[in-house]
Amino acid sequence: MNNLRGVYTIWYRDILRFWRDKMRLIGSIFLPLLFLFVFGSGLSSMMGNLGPGVNFAQFMFPGIIGMTVLMSSFMAGVSVVWDREFGFLKEVLVAPISRASVAVGKTLGAATVALIQGTVILLFAPLIGVSLSPWTVLGLLPLMFLLATAIGSFGVLLATRIRTIEAFQAVMQILMFPMIFLSGVFFPLQGVPTWMSILTKLNPATYGITTIRQVILGASPDSPFGITLLGHTMSLWNNVAVLAVFGAVMILAAMRSFSTQD
Amino acid sequence: MNDYIIKVENLVKRFGQLVAVDNISFTVAPREIFGFLGPNGAGKTTTINILCTLSKPTSGQAIVNGYDVVRQQMQVRQSIGLVFQDPSLDERLSGLQNLHFHALAYHVPASVREQRIEQVLRMMELWDKRHSGVRTYSGGMKRRLELARGLLHYPKVLFLDEPTLGLDPQTRNRIWEYILELRQREGTTIFLTTHYLDEADKADRIAIIDYGKLVAMDTPDRLKKIVGKDIISVKTDDDEKAAEELRLRYQIEARRDSKGLTFEVASGEKFLPTFIKEFGIKILSVNLRSPSLDDAFLKLTGREIREEEVSDAFKAMVRQHGRMRR
Numbered sequence: 001m002n003n004l005r006g007v008y009t010i011w012y013r014d015i016l017r018f019w020r021d022k023m024r025l026i027g028s029i030f031l032p033l034l035f036l037f038v039f040g041s042g043l044s045s046m047m048g049n050l051g052p053g054v055n056f057a058q059f060m061f062p063g064i065i066g067m068t069v070l071m072s073s074f075m076a077g078v079s080v081v082w083d084r085e086f087g088f089l090k091e092v093l094v095a096p097i098s099r100a101s102v103a104v105g106k107t108l109g110a111a112t113v114a115l116i117q118g119t120v121i122l123l124f125a126p127l128i129g130v131s132l133s134p135w136t137v138l139g140l141l142p143l144m145f146l147l148a149t150a151i152g153s154f155g156v157l158l159a160t161r162i163r164t165i166e167a168f169q170a171v172m173q174i175l176m177f178p179m180i181f182l183s184g185v186f187f188p189l190q191g192v193p194t195w196m197s198i199l200t201k202l203n204p205a206t207y208g209i210t211t212i213r214q215v216i217l218g219a220s221p222d223s224p225f226g227i228t229l230l231g232h233t234m235s236l237w238n239n240v241a242v243l244a245v246f247g248a249v250m251i252l253a254a255m256r257s258f259s260t261q262d
Numbered sequence: 263m264n265d266y267i268i269k270v271e272n273l274v275k276r277f278g279q280l281v282a283v284d285n286i287s288f289t290v291a292p293r294e295i296f297g298f299l300g301p302n303g304a305g306k307t308t309t310i311n312i313l314c315t316l317s318k319p320t321s322g323q324a325i326v327n328g329y330d331v332v333r334q335q336m337q338v339r340q341s342i343g344l345v346f347q348d349p350s351l352d353e354r355l356s357g358l359q360n361l362h363f364h365a366l367a368y369h370v371p372a373s374v375r376e377q378r379i380e381q382v383l384r385m386m387e388l389w390d391k392r393h394s395g396v397r398t399y400s401g402g403m404k405r406r407l408e409l410a411r412g413l414l415h416y417p418k419v420l421f422l423d424e425p426t427l428g429l430d431p432q433t434r435n436r437i438w439e440y441i442l443e444l445r446q447r448e449g450t451t452i453f454l455t456t457h458y459l460d461e462a463d464k465a466d467r468i469a470i471i472d473y474g475k476l477v478a479m480d481t482p483d484r485l486k487k488i489v490g491k492d493i494i495s496v497k498t499d500d501d502e503k504a505a506e507e508l509r510l511r512y513q514i515e516a517r518r519d520s521k522g523l524t525f526e527v528a529s530g531e532k533f534l535p536t537f538i539k540e541f542g543i544k545i546l547s548v549n550l551r552s553p554s555l556d557d558a559f560l561k562l563t564g565r566e567i568r569e570e571e572v573s574d575a576f577k578a579m580v581r582q583h584g585r586m587r588r
Contacts, residue, residue, distance in 0.1 A: 002336075002369075009366040016363075017354050020395075087350040091411075094314050095367035096339040 006097035010105025011112065014079065018113050028117050032068045033124065036060060039186070040128065050188055051225065054217055057128050059225075062213035063185030065140075066147060069118040070183075070205055073148035074176055076110030077155025081168045084159075100255035106156050107251060111148035118144045130216060139215050146240070147208035150247030154204075157254040160261045183209045188225060201229060204246040211239040267292045267419060267451050268313065273322035275308050275474075282308040284474035285322070290419075290451060290467075295441075297465030298455040299559065305474040306455040307347060310423050313453070314344055327418045340368065343417030343450075345408045347424045353397040357388055357407050360396060361414055368415035382410040385440060402433035409437065413444060419451045420444070426461065438464060459555045468555070472563040485558040492530030493551050497522035499544040507542055522547075 018024065040057030047056040083089040092102055122140065125132050155172075162168045182196065183205035189197065200206050206227065213225050214236050227234045234242075266289035275283040283305045290296040298306045311317035313324055315335040324331045327341035351360055361379045364370075370378060383389045386406040396404065405425065412420055422441070426434040438461070444450050456462050462482065469479040478485060498504040501523055508514045508525065516525040527533040530550040538545060 005369070006367070009363065012366065013352065013355070013363050016359055017352070020354060020356075020359075083352075086353065087346065087348050088352045089350075090316070090344075090346055090348075091350040091352075091364070092367075094316060094339055094342075094344055095364075096336045096369070097367055098336070 002096075003098055003101045006101030007105040007108065009095075009097060010092070010102050011109045014106070014109025015112060018116075025117065025120070028072055029068060029120050032064045032071075032121055035067075035186075036064045036121075036124070036128070051217065055129075058130050058217070059188070059213075060186060061125065061128050061130050062216040063183075063209050065118050065121050065144070065216075066183070066205070066209035066212050067180050067185050068121050069114045069144050069148050070151050070180060070208070071176065072114035072117045073107075073110045073152035074155045074172060075113070076106050076152035077157075077159035077162075078165070078168060078172070079110065080106055080156055080159035081162060081165055084163070085165055099259040099261075103153070103156050103160075103254045103258035104251065107149055107152040107254065110152040110155070111145055114148035114152070115141065115145050118148075132216065136215060140212065143208070143211055143215060143240070146243055146247060147205070147212070150204060150208070150243055150250055153247065153251035153254040157250060157257055160254065160257040179203055179205045182206070184213070184225075185209055189227070201227065204243065207234075207239040207242040207246075210234075211236055211243065214239070265292075266290060267294075267327055268296075268453065269323075269325040270309075270313075271323045273309070273312065273324055274320045275305075275312060275317065276320045281474050283312070283319075286471070286474070286476045287322075288469055288476065288479060290453060292418075292451055293445060293449050294467065295445065295452045295454065295465045297462045297468040298453070298471055299457065299459075299462045299468050299555070300455075300471040301457060304471045306471060307423055308474075309471075310344075310421050310453070310455060313338075314342055314421055315339055340415075341418045343412035343415065343420045345405070345412045345420070345422045345425050347427060349404055349408070351396045351404060351407060351411075354395065356393050356395055357383070357399070358392040360407065361411055364411045364414050370415050378414060382413050385413075385443075386410040402429055402436075405429060405433070405437065406440075409440060413448075413450075416448060417450065419453055422452060422454045424455055424457070426456075426458065434458075434461070459559075462555055470559060470562055477562045478558075482555060485555060486553045488553075488558050488561055491526035491528050491553070492533075493524060493526055493553060493557060494530055494534070495522055495524045495549040497546040497548075499546065504541075504543045512537075 036057065040060055044056040049055055050059045080089070083092065093099070097105075119141070122132065122137065158171060159168060162171060178199075182200045182203050184200065189200050189206070189210075192200070210225065210227050217225060227239065232238075268288075268290035270289070271287050273283055273286050274281070286305075286309070298309065300306055308317065312319050313326055313331060315331050315338050318332060326338045329337040329341065331338050352363070355363070358379065361383070362375075365375045365379060380389065383392055386409060388403060388407055388410060391399070391403065396407065399407065409425070412422075425441075426437055429437070441452060442464070445452060454461075454465060462468050465482065467479065467481055468485060470477045470485070478488070496504065501518055505516050505518060505523055508516050508523070514525045514527070516523040534548065534550060538548065
């Protein structure tokens with residue numbers, strides 16, 4: 001009970017900060033929308049259909065949602081390092097809140113913000129010609145949250161061991177962009193060179209992006225946007241399971257690492 | 263109830279080769295203002311960090327409000343309030359929001375939350391600025407907000423780590439008024455570190471710490487009596503000759519520094535008139551004073567605590583500058 005309260009306290013502050021800083025919302029959806037509309041409009045006519053009735057912009061749309069969620073949830077780590085550098089982390093660490101609760105609260109705070117930002121991108125669906133039923137949206141919300149929690153706890157885990165903003169940003173650039181580029185945001189993963197194919201399958205983000213795409217564009221067994229792992233065609237639930245296991249490992253590691261840092 | 267609220271026994275903290283806290287023991291009584299006095303790097307902050315569960319001791323034991331700082335961390339944290347040496351506010355939030363966070367974190371019951379927040383904000387004269395973002399606050403206001411926050415959950419012990427470092431004298435005085443008022447009203451025990459001597463003077467008892475060791479522990483008045491004598495500083499035409507004459511004529515060993523000669527005599531008022539009349543070297547200036555904590559510190563550790571002050575002020579400036587740049 002006390003732990004839940006601690007998680008809530010940490011989460012509450014991150015949401016407060018988010019509300020106070022409206023520019024952050026605009027800033028964080030600007031880049032994804034730029035990709036979506038500039039690349040989408042520019043390349044759609046040239047690339048033709050990537051699947052049955054799916055042009056390039058429509059293909060990219062679920063990926064852009066995933067990318068928004070991923071980039072935003074990574075901020076959980078930035079915010080921990082930021083708090084350490086500006087001293088606020090001390091206030092948190094001497095409060096009667098367990099370290100594990102702090103790690104979870106930070107992750108969920110960033111995941112909530114990521115969910116809001118991802119949902120804002122969803123609102124642009126009609127402009128791309130993607131139709132979303134209420135059921136699709138209802139399915140997407142927990143999925144985005146799962147992806148955000150998995151990546152967010154990964155960020156928190158890194159932040160427990162990285163001391164400066166500069167170092168964390170460097171690590172983030174090194175990890176985040178490959179994770180985005182190698183997850184099928186911008187192009188289908190079928191028919192890529194073997195080395196790249198291996199990397200995409202090791203990339204946890206791939207399973208999140210693919211699942212979001214399967215939910216939005218349809219997940220029939222013959223869908224051209226699935227993942228084949230060791231000869232097995234991954235179903236939507238298989239992908240969710242991979243992501244959930246990754247997320248569970250990451251959040252446990254983050255809780256542990258947060259408790260043992262000094 | 264125990265007759266102590268903090269008890270430290272044989273506390274040791276090592277960082278690799280460095281012994282930051284070297285086997286210290288002391289107790290602090292409830293309602294006491296207990297001062298830790300010493301230069302930077304003497305082990306003051308390290309001790310506080312152990313007492314507030316931020317750092318684990320290498321060996322030894324510490325009890326705060328009846329709870330062990332290693333085994334009962336949550337209970338210890340619930341019992342204490344802290345004002346750190348470096349700012350620890352969320353600058354992006356308002357003063358009010360910072361306090362809301364704190365109230366939630368420390369389980370201040372919802373029924374009294376608003377009322378207590380208002381109480382501490384008014385006490386620190388920040389009520390009118392409660393909705394402003396903390397980043398717009400001045401240094402003194404931030405410190406006052408941190409004090410308000412430290413008091414919000416009615417801690418049994420309030421730790422103040424250099425609470426007035428880098429503040430102007432006027433703000434320092436105001437903050438001290440609040441601290442004394444708080445002790446009066448809430449019966450809070452105050453554990454203070456400082457290297458401002460006038461500040462240490464306000465404590466009921468002072469522990470002098472140097473190189474991680476407790477050098478002395480007593481009331482400020484009794485510590486000053488360690489020096490025992492009045493202190494005379496003189497500036498002369500020729501300090502070297504003057505020191506020689508002091509040695510020969512009065513059997514006094516004077517200390518020489520850039521400002522002149524300093525020596526101790528049992529009674530300054532009686533010594534000075536004859537000294538000035540009969541001294542063979544031209545005296546440029548004379549200063550007589552009673553012993554201060556600084557003198558006690560010098561006597562006990564062989565160095566002056568003030569030497570640290572410049573570098574500290576510089577550090578504070580650099581910190582401030584670094585923050586502004588961001």
